[in-house]
Amino acid sequence: PSSRDRSLIILGATGDLAERLLLPGLASLLAVGRCAKLELIGAGGSDWSDERWRDLLRATLGESAGDALPGILERARYVRTDATDADALRALLAAATRDPLLYLAIPPSTARATVEALAAVDLPDGTVLALEKPFGVDRASAAQLNARLAELLPEDRVFRIDHFLGKSTVANLIGLRAANRVIEAVWNRDGIDRIEIVYDESLALEGRAGYYDTAGALVDMIQSHLLLVLALAAMELPSSLEADDLHGAMMQVLRATTVRDGDAEAASRRARYTAGAIDGETVPDYASEDGVDASRSTETLAEVVVEIGTPRWAGVPIVLRSGKALGAPSTHVRASMRPAPHLPHGLEPAGGAPAITIALSPERLAIELDINGAGDPGELDRVSLDAEFTAGELTAYGEVLGDVLEGDAAFTVRGDVAEECWRIVEPVLEAWRADRVPLEEYPAGSSGPSSWAPLP
Ligand code: BG6
Numbered sequence: 001p002s003s004r005d006r007s008l009i010i011l012g013a014t015g016d017l018a019e020r021l022l023l024p025g026l027a028s029l030l031a032v033g034r035c036a037k038l039e040l041i042g043a044g045g046s047d048w049s050d051e052r053w054r055d056l057l058r059a060t061l062g063e064s065a066g067d068a069l070p071g072i073l074e075r076a077r078y079v080r081t082d083a084t085d086a087d088a089l090r091a092l093l094a095a096a097t098r099d100p101l102l103y104l105a106i107p108p109s110t111a112r113a114t115v116e117a118l119a120a121v122d123l124p125d126g127t128v129l130a131l132e133k134p135f136g137v138d139r140a141s142a143a144q145l146n147a148r149l150a151e152l153l154p155e156d157r158v159f160r161i162d163h164f165l166g167k168s169t170v171a172n173l174i175g176l177r178a179a180n181r182v183i184e185a186v187w188n189r190d191g192i193d194r195i196e197i198v199y200d201e202s203l204a205l206e207g208r209a210g211y212y213d214t215a216g217a218l219v220d221m222i223q224s225h226l227l228l229v230l231a232l233a234a235m236e237l238p239s240s241l242e243a244d245d246l247h248g249a250m251m252q253v254l255r256a257t258t259v260r261d262g263d264a265e266a267a268s269r270r271a272r273y274t275a276g277a278i279d280g281e282t283v284p285d286y287a288s289e290d291g292v293d294a295s296r297s298t299e300t301l302a303e304v305v306v307e308i309g310t311p312r313w314a315g316v317p318i319v320l321r322s323g324k325a326l327g328a329p330s331t332h333v334r335a336s337m338r339p340a341p342h343l344p345h346g347l348e349p350a351g352g353a354p355a356i357t358i359a360l361s362p363e364r365l366a367i368e369l370d371i372n373g374a375g376d377p378g379e380l381d382r383v384s385l386d387a388e389f390t391a392g393e394l395t396a397y398g399e400v401l402g403d404v405l406e407g408d409a410a411f412t413v414r415g416d417v418a419e420e421c422w423r424i425v426e427p428v429l430e431a432w433r434a435d436r437v438p439l440e441e442y443p444a445g446s447s448g449p450s451s452w453a454p455l456p
Contacts, residue, residue, distance in 0.1 A: 005098050005099060006038065006039070006098055006099055006100070006101050006405055007038075007039040007040075007041055007096035007097060007098045007099070007100045007101070008026075008038055008039070008040050008041070008100075008101050008103060008405070009041040009043055009092060009093070009095075009096060009100050009101065009102045009103065010022060010040070010041070010042055010043065010103050010105050011043045011044065011081065011083055011092075011102060011103065011104050011105060011106055011114065012043075012044055012083070012103075012104065012105035012106035013042030013043055013044045013048075013053060013056075013078065013105070014042070014044040014045075014046045014048055014056075015044065015105060015106065016208075017105045017132065018042075018056075018105045019056065019060065021163070021395075021397045022103070022105055022397055022401065023056070023057070023060035023061060024060060024395055024397065024398075025394070025395045025396070025397025025398035025399075025400070025401045026038075026040075026060075026061060026397075026398065026401060027060055027061045027063070027064035027065065027398075028064065028393065028394045028395045028397075028398035029394060029398050029401065029402050030061055030064045030065040030066070030068055030072075031064035031065075031066075031393070032393050032394070034402055035068075035402070035405065036065075036067075036068035036071070036072070037068075037071070038072065038075075038405075039075045039076075039096065039097060039098055040057065040072060040075065040076045041076070041077050041078070041079060041092070041095055041096060042056070042076070042077070042078040042079070043078070043079045043080070043081040043083075043092050044078075044080070044081060044083075045080070045081070045082060045083065046080070047080055048078045048080070049078065050076065050077050050078050052078065053076060053077070053078035054073050054076050057072065057073060057076055058073065077095065079091070079092050079095050083104075083106055083110055083113070083114045083117075084110065084113040084114060084116075084117050085117060086117045086118070086119075086120035086121050089114070089117055089118055089121050090121045090122075093121065093123065093124055093127065094124075096124070099124070099125070099126030099127065099128075100124060100126070100127050100128075101127075101128050101129075101130060101404065101405060102127065102128070102129050102130070103130040104129070104130065104131050104132065105132065106132075107210070107211055108132070108134055108135075108136070108137070108211075111131055111132070112136075112141075112145060115131075115145065115148050115149060115152070116148065118152055119148065119151060119152065123152065123153065127153065127157065128153070128157040128158070128159065128404070128407070129149070129152070129153060129157065129158050129159065130159040130160075130161055130404055131149075131158070131159070131160050131161065132161050133160065133161065133162050133224040133225075133413070133418075134215065134219055134220070134223065134224055135160055135413070135415075135418040136418075136422065137214075137219075138422055138426065138429065139419055139422035139423050139426055142418050142419045142422050143419055146415040146416075146418070146419065149415070150415075155414070155415060156243075156407075156409060158415070159404045159409060159412045160412055160413035160414070160415070160418055161400055161404070161412060161413070162224055162225060162228055162400075162412070162413050163396040163397050163400055164224075164225040164228055164229060164396065165228060165400065165411040165412065165413070166394075166395075166396035166397060166398070166399030166400035166403075166411060167360060167361070167396045167399075168363065168389065168391055168392040168396075168399075169358060169359070169360045169361065169363045169389060170228075170229055170232060170360065171232075171399075171411065172358070172363075172389065173229070173232040173233050173333070173358065174232060174237070174241070176358070176365070177237060178237050182367075183356065184237075186337065186356075187312075187335070188312045188313070189312065189313055189314055189315055189316050190338070191337060191338060192316060192335045192336065192337060192338060193316060193336055193337070193338040193353065194316060194317050194318075194319070194335075194336045195233070195234075195316065195317075195318045195319070195333065195334070195335045195336075196318075196319045196321065196332070196333070196334045196336075197226050197229050197230055197233070197318065197319070197320050197321070197332075197333050198319075198321045198322070198330055198331065198332055198333075198334070199221055199225065199226060199321070199322040199331045199360070200321065200322065200323050200326045200328070200329050200330050200331065201322070201323070201324050201325075201326065201329050201331075202278050202279070202325065202326060202327070202329040203324055203325070204273070204278070204283045204286075204324055204325040204444060205286065205289050205292070205300075205324070205325075207290075209289055209290060209291030209292045210291055212298070213291060213292050213293060213296060213298050214296070214298075215298075216270075216298040216299045216300070216302065217270075217299050217300055217301055217302035217322050217323055217324065218270070218299065218302040218304070218425060218428060218429065218432070219425075219429075220322075221302070221322035222302055222304055222320045222321075222322055222425060223421050223422060223424075223425045224413075224421060225322075226320045226322060227254065227257075227320070227421040227424060227425075228250070228413065228417075228421070229333065229360075230253075230254075230257070230306070230318060230320065231249075231250035231251075231253050231254050231417070232250065233333055234253050234257075234308055234312075234313060234318070235249040235250055235252065235253040236249055236252065236253070236312070237249070241410055242410060243408070243409040243410040243412075243414070246410050246411075247409075247410075247414040247417060250414075250417055251414070251416060251417055251420060253308060253310065254417060254420040254421065254424065255420060256308050256309045256310045256313075257306050257307070257308050257309075257318075257424050258306060258307060258309065258424065259304065259305070259306055259307075259424070259427050259428060260305040260306060260307045260317060261307075262427070264427035264428045264430065264431040264436075264437075265431050265436050265437055267304060267305040267306070267428075268302070268303060268304045268305070268428045268431065268432070268437055269302075269303045269437065269440070269452065270299035270301065270302050270303075270432060270437055270438075270439055270440070271299060271300070271301040271323070271439065271440040271441060271442050271448060271449045271452075272286050272287065272297075272298065272299055272300050272301070272439055272440075272441055272442075273285075273286050273300050273301070273323075273324065273325040273441070273442055273443065273444045274286070274287075274441050274442070274443050274444065275288075275443065275444060276325070276443035276444030276445040276446065277444065277445045278325065278327060278444060278445045283325050283444035283445065286298075286300055286325070286444075297432075297435075297439050299432070299439060300323055300324045300325060301321075301322070301323030301324070301326070301442065301448055301449075302321065302322060302323065303319065303320070303321040303452075304319075304320045304321075304425065304428055305317050305318065305319050305320075306318050306320065306424065323448065325444035325445065326445075326446070326447060326448065327445040327446050327447055328447050330359075331359065331360040331361050332357050332358060332359045332360055333357070333358045333360070334355050334356070334357045334358075335355060335356045335357075336352075336353045336354075336355045337353045337354050337355060337356070338353065339353050343380075346378050347372075347378055347379075347380060348376075348378055348379040348380060349370070349380055350370040350379075350380040350381055350382040351382075354367075354368035354369060354370055354382065355368050356368070361391075362388070362391075363388065363389035363390070363391055364386060364387070364388050364389065365386070365387045365389065366384045366385065366386045366387075367384070367385045368382055368383070368384045368385075369382075369383055369384075369385065370382055370383075371383055399411065400412065440452075
């Protein structure tokens with residue numbers, strides 16, 4: 001069915017994710033004239049009225065929805081629901097007047113309980129389910145969750161959401177490689193000697209201790225978002241962008257990906273921020289934040305080096321890194337070129353190897369070149385060809401939600417892909433749990449522990 005025919009049921013409608021990301025995503029779809037006929041049902045444990053739900057919709061969708069707003073508000077309803085109770089879920093699904101898309105915008109532990117409870121519910125025809133990352137807490141639980149989901153619905157009606165796949169720059173990794181010989185021709189171990197996939201944020205905990213303190217940077221960012229970025233950046237290009245082809249290509253490269261030299265201790269680092277300041281605002285010590293259990297040793301900065309055992313990438317280190325409360329935020333994929341095999345004698349190198357950088361936000365592509373610049377003709381100068389991308393009209397959540405409403409799974413996470421991402425990080429999780437890698441510290445606002453050599 002097209003999105004017009006669906007009821008979107010947001011379970012977790014009163015939560016942070018719905019207000020900050022999902023509804024603004026929907027607003028971006030409405031702004032371009034999509035989803036105007038949607039039936040929007042809010043559901044959650046809180047005792048909200050229909051009116052309160054409509055107020056939230058008015059506040060988040062109002063400016064973008066234009067003429068569609070009155071209809072959306074009129075069709076909108078709120079159903080108080082215990083997300084872990086089969087009877088309540090049955091009643092919720094029955095409240096939909098069209099084929100339901102049940103979107104679990106709830107914490108992963110509750111989502112697992114919801115999936116268990118749904119086993120006792122006869123799902124209405126045409127039901128589809130959307131879930132948020134992280135899928136499970138390790139490889140075994142992800143496999144278990146996938147098995148439960150498979151009992152409920154066929155895989156093409158289960159959508160695992162990772163909004164990084166909706167970011168225009170992430171999708172651009174495919175177009176950029178596929179359409180530009182100048183990039184794809186060097187995109188291998190002969191042309192490139194190191195890749196970094198970095199998502200360093202200045203944001204700190206932001207009141208999310210309940211979830212974040214049990215996840216940490218490795219699970220929150222690397223296990224999910226960054227490994228999917230790696231899959232798109234490093235895969236063999238698929239023959240089409242249909243879900244099966246794309247997921248097959250991603251799966252193939254992920255299956256070849258392992259922690260470097262199989263040595264999780266040598267290939268990973270972790271750290272946690274202490275008190276500091278970012279842009280003049282003080283940031284409290286992570287360990288003293290409300291809801292944080294310091295004895296859990298949750299990291300807020302994680303770095304893992306992986307390698308890909310394929311003819312294209314063998315031996316090329318790929319650094320995955322993400323952290324919070326960092327002073328110099330940067331989000332990018334950066335591929336450093338191998339040095340030229342020979343420079344004519346008398347020509348001085350510019351220093352270091354030039355790189356291709358794809359900045360994720362703000363969107364930018366930079367290709368560095370070394371040229372005989374102004375001044376001494378015997379000295380090479382580094383120049384950079386920079387292009388700004390314009391961000392898409394839709395937010396990342398808007399992209400993914402629009403696809404899911406239309407039944408297109410290409411930019412969602414197939415079950416086996418999610419399990420494979422857990423398989424890759426599992427040795428690191430084990431090494432960290434056993435304290436075989438020290439938890440270091442860095443002041444909020446810095447670029448990480450002072451003992452860590454900065455990334456180039
Ligand atoms: C979320 C993580 O999935 O992605 C957050 O839980 C992180 O911790 C966020 O801040 C980053 O994505 P974006 O698109 O908001 O930059």
